[in-house]
Amino acid sequence: MPATDTRPRAARVVAIRPCEDASGAASDEGGFILRLRPEGDPAWIASLEPGRFFMVRRQDGASPAIPRPFSLYRVAGDCLEFMVQSLGAGTQALAACREDTPLLLTGPAGSGWPEFSVGSEPWVFLAGGIGSAPFLMALERALPPHAAASPRAPGPWLIYGAASAARLYERRAFADTGAPVLCATDDGSHGFHGNVLELLALEQEAGRIPARVRLAACGPQPMLRAVAALAEKEQLPCWLSLETYMGCGVGICNGCAVPTRPGGALGDWPWAKCCVDGPVFDSTAIVV
Ligand SMILES: Cc1cc2nc3c(=O)[nH]c(=O)nc-3n(C[C@H](O)[C@H](O)[C@H](O)COP(=O)(O)OP(=O)(O)OC[C@H]3O[C@@H](n4cnc5c(N)ncnc54)[C@H](O)[C@@H]3O)c2cc1C
Ligand code: FES
Incomplete structure (x- = not known):
């Protein structure tokens, strides 16, 4: 069962670099790796599951008020890494971070990938x-x-x-x-x-x-x-x-509605919330 403690946490940027392109050189297409260290006891980091996400924004006023969702890319000791494509105001503010820029993280949020148990079908x-x-x-x-x-x-x-x-x-x-x-x-x-x-x-x-x-x-x-x-x-x-576009990331704002399939695994309610019921869904449960 994924950890459910999604309280906002302060964090600091540890490093930021451009993504590598296919050949291993620095890409100039606006992708970057943001490494950050959440403040406080890091014990919870070791149990983070793949496929979960965090709402992230800067805490120095440079980000829009509404944080943006990003999948967890990698755990590196007591740090988290995100791979981000610079698009609009939220991601551009993150792209402009420097070492020690203060951030606010909400998460880990969402369901994550299913168990990758060994089975007959790879x-x-x-x-x-x-x-x-x-x-x-x-x-x-x-x-x-x-x-x-x-x-x-x-x-x-x-x-x-x-x-x-x-x-x-x-x-x-x-x-x-x-x-x-x-x-x-x-x-x-x-x-x-x-x-x-x-x-x-x-x-x-x-x-x-x-x-x-x-x-x-x-x-x-x-x-x-x-x-x-x-x-x-x-x-x-x-x-x-x-x-999906998201507002709160924790099930409050209804900003991330996803239509469900009648009679599917999510029941008869016609909408699921991507942030709490997903972002990973069985494809038979939703209408994409
Ligand atoms: C669960 C989840 C995980 C995500 N993980 C990552 C990740 O690991 N790395 C990453 O770079 N991005 C990820 N995204 C997408 C990321 O959240 C958006 O790109 C970001 O919110 C854009 O914010 P912005 O302020 O920069 O752009 P905005 O100003 O909000 O938008 C800029 C442009 O991008 C478009 N856009 C914005 N959000 C989306 C979206 N969700 N889908 C399609 N188009 C969009 C807008 O229509 C607009 O044209 C994820 C989204 C979700 C829901
Ligand atoms: S983003 Fe607010 S309910 Fe999902």
Whole structure:
């Protein structure tokens, strides 16, 4: 059961750097890694599960009043890391942080990924753009023990798509987990020229990935919609991590409503709250 203590916590920026591009050079596409240290006893950090998120904003007045949600990218000792794409006021304020900038964190929030128990059907993780952030810890958790020494261990595979090589952020960090990382770019500048589902189909046709897999996906909504449609057609177990707009992040404001499927696992109520019922949903429970 995920930790439920989501009280706001003060934190300080420890380091900030640009994301690496596919080749390992600093990307100039606005992605950055924010490392921060929450104040107080760090005991709770060790039990953080992959797929959970935090609401983050600066505490020096430079951020909008409403914090923004970010998936936990990595735990490094008593620090947390987030991989962020600079877009609007909230993320630009974070991009302008310096060492020691004061922050406010609310979380850990949300449900996180399901248990990656060893089963007959291997996992395929599908990441679109900055939707790769919740997969680093997921890969570490889902890899069978000693997987790096056992190349025939089935999965998990990470199929990582982005607009271009410059946006395949931190590709090397994902590969360093020992999991097979297959890349796709919209412009063909790195890896397969196309999208993640086309690459998955290619790998399955070639027999390198089995037909029966479990899917976990995070990325833009059109991608998630296509993943859910594939899962329904092929009757594959599938979990989606949604990047819905959020206000409070803790179930109060109703700002993150997600339509549910009639008769689905979330019951008859037509709406779920992404921040507390998700952000990870069984794809059969919601309408993407
Ligand atoms: C559970 C969860 C986890 C997330 N994890 C990450 C993460 O690890 N790294 C990361 O960079 N981002 C992540 N996001 C998305 C991130 O929260 C938004 O990009 C951020 O809130 C944008 O804030 P802003 O003030 O910079 O942009 P805004 O000024 O709010 O918006 C700028 C532009 O981005 C668009 N936009 C804003 N939010 C979203 C969204 N959620 N989906 C699609 N378009 C949006 C707006 O329409 C606008 O065009 C996550 C979202 C959720 C719900
Ligand atoms: S973001 Fe406020 S209820 Fe979900």
